[in-house]
Amino acid sequence: MVKRATIGDVAADAGVSTATVSRVLNGGAVTEATAARVWEAVARLEYTPNALTKGVFAGHSSTIGVVIRDLSSPFYLDLIRGIDEVASANDSLVMLANTFRRVDREVAQVRAMDEQRVRGLIVTTGEATDGRTRRMAENGTPCVIIARSVPDAPPGMHSISLDNVEAGRLMAVHLAGCGRSSVGVVSSGGRMSQIERTAGLRQALADLGLPLPEDAVTAADTEAEVSGAVGRLLMRGRDRGAPLDAIVCTTGRLTVAVHTALTARGIAIPGDIAFVTMDDFPWAAALGITVVAQPSYQMGLKAGELVVDRPSGPAELVFAPTLVARTSCGE
Amino acid sequence: MVKRATIGDVAADAGVSTATVSRVLNGGAVTEATAARVWEAVARLEYTPNALTKGVFAGHSSTIGVVIRDLSSPFYLDLIRGIDEVASANDSLVMLANTFRRVDREVAQVRAMDEQRVRGLIVTTGEATDGRTRRMAENGTPCVIIARSVPDAPPGMHSISLDNVEAGRLMAVHLAGCGRSSVGVVSSGGRMSQIERTAGLRQALADLGLPLPEDAVTAADTEAEVSGAVGRLLMRGRDRGAPLDAIVCTTGRLTVAVHTALTARGIAIPGDIAFVTMDDFPWAAALGITVVAQPSYQMGLKAGELVVDRPSGPAELVFAPTLVARTSCGE
DNA sequence: TGCTGGATTGTAACTAGTTACTGAAACTAG
C-alpha cells in the first residue's frame, strides 16, 4: 500500500515550506519560479489535498447533506438533480442518505450529517428531526425542510413545500370539467401534505356542488394496503347507488399500486373510472395518466441555493402545482 | 450564531482532560463517576463530535463514495439501496454524486471523492477514471467498478458486472420460444455491456437458426434518437419482405422511448411486434413488459461488502441475469 | 509506615492542513 503524499511531502520535494505550498494551491503571493516548482512536485507525487483537513480548519465540509425518505420516488429524484446542479456549480458534493421511511433512521442520518459538519442540510424528514435541524441552523448550518412548513423557524432554517390545497383544487376542477361527480380518494397516512391535498380537493368539490363524504377517503400506507382501499371505495359507491366515477390518489408513491388495483379488477380508465394522481413520472405520458405535478427540479434548485446563498432570515417557499392533463379522466 | 461545543468545552465543563473525554466517548478505561460527569457535560453542551477531525486522524472518512452516471435509472436506484443497506449497517453514510453521463463530470467527481478520503468508492464511470481509481486502490481505498470489468486490476480494485452475453441469450431464447423470427435491436452507443448483450443475442439467435444481420441493430444514444431508430428498423423489415415481429432494447434507460415510439405508430404489443428490454422497473408489471432483470440490489449489497470487508486481492464478480416473462412477447 | 502494582487520569505529541506574524532580501527614493 502506497502512502498518500501530504502537503509536507510536496514541500520537501519542492524545497519550500508547507506554507508556501498552501499559498501556491490556494492562490497567495508567490514567485512564478516557486509556483512552478511546487506544481511540478504536486504532479510528480500525485498529491491530492485532504478535504477533511480543510474542513476541520474551515469549521465545516464542502458537501451538502441530503436526507431523503424514499429514493424510489421520482419527485425526490428530480429534487436531487436540482440540488446536485447547484452543488456542482459551487464545487460541492452531495452526501445522500436514504431513510426508507423509518423515523429512527431519519434521526440517525440527520445526526450523522451534523457530525459530518455538512455545509448545509436538505431534508425530507418528519418532525422528529426538528430539534437537531433547529440547533444546526443556530450553529450556522443552513437547513432546508422539504414538503413541510416549520413553525417559528430560526434564521437559517428554511422550508420548501407545495401548495397542497391548490393541488387538491386542480384535481377537483379537472374532474368536474370531465363530468365526474362521484369521487373516491386513496390517501397515504397522516402527513400534513396528504391532509391538505384532501382538504383542498374537498373544498373545491363542495364549491362545485359535489360533496366529498368522509368515508369516500381511505388511507393506505403501503402498496399492499392499496388494493383493499380501492375495493372499499368501489363497494361503498355501489352500496349508495352512486357508483364511483373517479379515483384520486394523493401521493405519487402509490400511483402504480392504485393503477394496478383498478386494472386488475378489469376497470377501464377512463371508460369506467377517471384517475388522477400526484407527481409526474416517465411512464405517465405513455399511459395517458393525468397528474398534478410538483416543480421538483425547481424546488431542488431553490433548496440548493438556500444552502449556498445563506439568506439571513428563515425562508418559507411555497411552490405552485400544475395539472398535466392527459387521457385518464376522459373528455 | 451559537458556536458548537468542542471536546475541549466538554472537558472543561466536566473538569477533566480532553483525553478522558475521548476515552469516555470511544470506550477506554474510565471510572463510572468520571464517565457520568462527562456524559452529563456532553448532554448539557449538546456536543456533537466532529467526524472530519476523526477522519483526519484515521486517515480516511467513514463515508462510502458512490459516483453514478444516471440517477434516474431504476437499476442504479436499487444498486444504491443495496449499498446504503451495507453502509448503514456499518455506521457509514453514502456520499452520492451524479455525473449526468458526462465524462468531464465523472473525472471531477471521482477526484472529489478522493479528496474527501472516502472509505471506499463505488463507481459506474467509464475508463477515463481508471487511472485515479487504480491509484486510490493502491493508496488503500477499495474501489468497485460497476457494469464493467477492469483488466489487470491491482489489489483493492474490484469489478461487478452482469453476464451480458447471457442476458442476450435469454432474450433470444424467449423470443424464439414465442415464435418470433425477425428481430430488430435498439442499442445505446458503444459501451462494452451494450456490445456484449447484442453479441449474446446474435449468437443465440444464430444457434436457433435465426440470423441477426448487422443492419437489424441500430444505435440510439438519447431518447430523442429512439423514434428514428425504431422507424429505420421497421422500414428495413418491410423492404426485405420480412416484417419485424420483435424489438429488443438493450438498455433500460431507453425502454420508455422505445415503447412510446412503437405505440405512437399504432403498433400493438405483442399483437404486431414483441418487445423485450433490460432491467425491471415498477411499471413493467402493470404494462406487461417482459424484461431481463439484473440483480441490482444484490449487486449493491456486494459492492458495499467489498468496500467494508476489504478482501486482499482484486475481485471480479459477474452476476447472472434473469428473464421476467410477462405478456409483451405474446404466447 | 513504606513499597509494589494496577487502575485512572493528564501531558504532550501527533493527524494534515491554514494563516498571522516575522524576517530577510530586493527595489525605490531621497
Place this chain on the structure above:
DNA sequence: CTAGTTTCAGTAACTAGTTACAATCCAGCA
C-alpha cells in the same frame, strides 16, 4: 549610499480530535 517600502518565504500557532507515555492515586501487603 542609506532609509523606507514592498515582496516573498519561513516559523509557529491554530483547527478538533486521538493516543503513547508519564504521573498520580489508592489498595494490599510486608
